[in-house]
Amino acid sequence: MDPSVFSVLILSAYGIYFMLPAYLANASALTFGGGTPLDMGRSLKDGRRLLGDGVTWRGTIIGILIGVAIGLLQGITGPAVYDLLMIGDPLIGNMIQGTITFTALQGTLLGLALGSGAIIGDACGSFIKRRFNVERGRPVPLMDQLDFVVGALILASLVVSIPLNLIIVIVIITLFLHLGANIIAYLLGMKNVWY
Structure with a gap:
């Protein structure tokens, strides 16, 4: 296998691993x-809901807790992941070393940042959709797939330094993972639309 292809595969696998607290927080919500x-049913002066019925207290709390739990597990397994x-x-290992958590506390903090960021990013996406009068469940390409990623990466950057090439890989992978997960959820009857 071409070494550059192998490096991209390793970076991609790590990108998924790094984002697991955000991915699972978003899916759990x-x-x-x-x-x-x-938003407790509140509307702004424009008469449109602040966030809508899709962003709930239960989903928010469970999503953030799932992100924290996954982060804790990653903190515990961080040294083994780094060794792998x-x-x-080794070039990729050294490049992304600053993003790997080596203790349960570091993992918990990063999981909290990624999970909370994912939930906040998704809520911001809902807020923007309401302002543009987009009905709940209607697609807004790219925003639907990346709002939670942007929120997660912004809050995670307060905890760790994320290399640009890892951010690019995460964005590309997320587009495909999000679409695939939505299609599976639709086929399982968990969503009313495939997107």
Whole structure:
């Protein structure tokens, strides 16, 4: 295998690993959401809801807790992941060393940042959709796939330094993962639309 292709595969696998707290927080908020809306039914002066019924207290709390739990596990397994990266490609291992958590506390903090950021980013996406009068469940390409990623990366950057090439890989991978996950959720009856 071409070494550059191998490096991209390793970086891609690590990008997924790094973003797991955000990915699972976002998915958990959808899966376990429902109940009281985070905006408590309030509307702005434009007459449109602040966030809408899709962003709920239960989904927010569960999503953030899932992000923290995954981050904790990553903090515990961080040294082993780093060793695997160094065996696979020392250049990538050194490049992303600052993003790997080596203790349970570091992992918990990064998981909190990624999980909270994902939830906040998704809520910001809902806020923007309401302002443009986009109905709940209607697609807004790219924003639907990346709002939670942008929020997660912004808050995570307060905890760790994220290399630009890792950010680019995360954005590209997320576009494909998000679409695939939505299609699966649609086929399983968890979503009303495939996007």
